[in-house]
Amino acid sequence: MEDLNLHFTGDFHAITSANNLLAAMLDNHIQQGNTLQIDPRQVVWKRCLDMNDRVLRNIVVGLGNKMDGMVREDHFVITVASEIMAILCLANDLQDLKERLGKIIVAYNFAGEPVTADQLEATGAMTALLKDAIKPNLIQTLEHTPALVHGGPFANIAHGCNSIQATETALKLGEYTVTEAGFAADLGAEKFLDIKCRAGGFHPDAVVIVATVRALKYHGGVAKADLNHENLEALEKGLPNLLQHVDNVTNVYGLPCVVAINAFPTDTEAELKMVEEKCREKGVNVRLSEVWAKGGEGGKTLAEEVIRLCEEEKSDRFQFVYDLDTTIEEKLNAIATKVYRADGVVITAAAKKQIQQLTELGFDKMPICMAKTQFSFSDDASKLGAPRGFKITVREVKVNAGAGFLVAKTGDIMTMPGLPKVPSAEKIDIDDNGVISGLF
Numbered sequence: 001m002e003d004l005n006l007h008f009t010g011d012f013h014a015i016t017s018a019n020n021l022l023a024a025m026l027d028n029h030i031q032q033g034n035t036l037q038i039d040p041r042q043v044v045w046k047r048c049l050d051m052n053d054r055v056l057r058n059i060v061v062g063l064g065n066k067m068d069g070m071v072r073e074d075h076f077v078i079t080v081a082s083e084i085m086a087i088l089c090l091a092n093d094l095q096d097l098k099e100r101l102g103k104i105i106v107a108y109n110f111a112g113e114p115v116t117a118d119q120l121e122a123t124g125a126m127t128a129l130l131k132d133a134i135k136p137n138l139i140q141t142l143e144h145t146p147a148l149v150h151g152g153p154f155a156n157i158a159h160g161c162n163s164i165q166a167t168e169t170a171l172k173l174g175e176y177t178v179t180e181a182g183f184a185a186d187l188g189a190e191k192f193l194d195i196k197c198r199a200g201g202f203h204p205d206a207v208v209i210v211a212t213v214r215a216l217k218y219h220g221g222v223a224k225a226d227l228n229h230e231n232l233e234a235l236e237k238g239l240p241n242l243l244q245h246v247d248n249v250t251n252v253y254g255l256p257c258v259v260a261i262n263a264f265p266t267d268t269e270a271e272l273k274m275v276e277e278k279c280r281e282k283g284v285n286v287r288l289s290e291v292w293a294k295g296g297e298g299g300k301t302l303a304e305e306v307i308r309l310c311e312e313e314k315s316d317r318f319q320f321v322y323d324l325d326t327t328i329e330e331k332l333n334a335i336a337t338k339v340y341r342a343d344g345v346v347i348t349a350a351a352k353k354q355i356q357q358l359t360e361l362g363f364d365k366m367p368i369c370m371a372k373t374q375f376s377f378s379d380d381a382s383k384l385g386a387p388r389g390f391k392i393t394v395r396e397v398k399v400n401a402g403a404g405f406l407v408a409k410t411g412d413i414m415t416m417p418g419l420p421k422v423p424s425a426e427k428i429d430i431d432d433n434g435v436i437s438g439l440f
Contacts, residue, residue: 006436011088012050012079012152014133018101018126019048019082025122026106027061031069036119037109040072044398045106050079054418081157081415084126086369086403088134089151089163090199097134098127100402114361116401136166143296146173155183156374157415159191159405164200176310178208183374185209185245186339193253194320194335195367195405203318206309207249207257208302210289211242213267213275219384228266235271239278240386244341244377246282252338254317256309260289260302324365328355328397331368332408336392340377346393351408354397363399363406371409379411 007013026045030038049056056076062069079085083104091097102118109115117123136150150166153159162179170177181192189207196202213235214227220238222231242259249257259279261272276286287305290298322334329347336342347355358364375381378390396409409415419425427438 006439008149009133009137011133011137011150014129015082015084015088016048016050016079018129019079019084021126021129022104022106022117022120022122023047025120025125027069029120036115037111038107038115039110040070042108042112043072043074043106044108045104046075046077048077048079048082052078052417052419054414054416057414057416075416077415078157078417080153083400083403084130085151085153086159086400086405088130089153089159089161090196090403091134092164094127094131094134097130098123100404101126101130102402104402105399112357114401134165136163136169145296155181155188155191157371157413159195159369159403160188161192161196164196167196167200167202176307178306185248186377187370187372187374189245189249189253190321190335190339191369194322195369198320198324198367199404204255205314206306207253207255208260208306209242209245209249209257210260210262211245211275212262212264213271214264216242216275221384230268230271232270232274235274238385239275241377241384242275243278243282244386246279246284248339250282250284252321254319255315256313257284258302258305258309259284259286261286262292263288263290263298322368324367328359328364328368328406332370332392332394335368335370340392341386341388342378342390342392344391346391348393348395351394351397358397358399358406361399363401366399367405369400369405369407371407371413371415373411373413379413 023045026038026043029036030040053076059074059076060071061074062071084101087097087100091100102116102123104117105114106117106120107115117126136148139147139149141147148162148166148170150163151161153161160182167177167179170179181188193204197204216238217227217231217234218224218238219241220231220234220236222234246257246259249255259275261275272288279286285305287302289302292298321338322331326334329345332345332347336345372379372392373381376383376387378387379392380390383390392410394408394410398407400407428436429438430436
């Protein structure tokens with residue numbers, strides 16, 4: 001388990017290598033005569049690293065003598081935020097992967113025109129690095145159930161879904177396919193439905209919304225240190241958060257859903273009953289999930305409800321939040337108002353210029369990937385529950401031409417996170433026999 005958790009199949013390493021190959025070829029092109037007339041001030045391709053390292057967010061490269069490259073500002077993102085991760089997850093096959101990689105915009109020239117990976121002649125080498133990574137990874141659970149794990153884009157900064165290839169493979173292998181769209185209905189589900197389902201032509205039959213009593217009490221104002229104690233008042237205050245996720249799935253997207261409560265020993269009967277009653281008022285059932293403690297047996301009642309939804313309540317009302325033929329501003333407003341329940345968006349002057357440029361270049365009909373905190377419906381992590389009377393600030397909009405979507409950064413979201421005061425690495429060790437400890 002530890003070895004799997006640390007490196008798995010090497011897909012992340014391949015993505016990191018392909019990303020940084022493109023970065024190296026870009027800087028080498030500028031150094032070797034710059035026949036494409038790339039403007040060093042308009043390089044948009046960033047290096048990546050599968051490690052939280054805040055000091056690499058903003059750096060200067062090319063220092064030294066003339067042969068060490070052109071001095072320019074550069075940046076790092078975490079590997080899961082690389083466009084190549086998104087491309088890997090959305091590509092249908094090796095040929096599609098290659099075509100998407102070739103469309104990556106790395107910079108703009110002095111005339112303001114985009115420069116692509118194809119123009120740098122980097123596409124073939126990147127594809128070669130990813131030839132094995134594109135294959136879905138078949139593993140088994142602790143109870144020997146087959147599972148396909150492929151991709152790793154976190155939904156707060158990327159599109160947050162398993163790959164199209166993995167999903168399609170699973171659909172062919174089983175009667176029911178369960179796939180994850182992480183970080184709730186404002187991030188994970190929104191991107192899964194508006195981006196991945198569009199790209200793959202998927203129509204989900206049912207949705208599982210996972211919640212905990214502890215998280216709802218936190219949204220009701222309880223400090224983390226006090227979450228073990230029963231607090232019905234705080235739970236009631238926090239429940240609007242869950243109910244908004246439910247409403248998003250059932251009314252905004254038109255899909256049937258069940259709420260799965262991940263059980264904790266500290267949950268009380270009264271707390272669980274309150275959650276069940278409030279969800280039932282919305283026409284949605286609640287099922288207790290005890291998979292962590294009991295394995296498959298602990299998820300049996302939840303599975304039965306999912307099957308019932310698929311068989312008896314399959315919806316023909318599934319719809320997207322926005323139409324692709326609307327403007328970028330209209331798409332941003334649709335997500336903000338319909339999913340987040342914001343009063344609209346505030347677009348900074350810099351973002352407005354980017355939107356104008358992207359529209360002129362013909363990229364305005366793509367779906368939107370919102371980079372936003374996962375801790376709140378707003379772009380402010382401190383606004384808990386189901387806030388109202390706020391606007392979403394969009395400070396940057398860029399195109400992932402290969403992935404086929406626009407990325408809108410909101411609030412103070414970072415694509416290169418930093419380590420906490422006490423990093424998890426401090427707890428990891430290995431003994432003389434090579435046995436790793438401290439990962440969990």
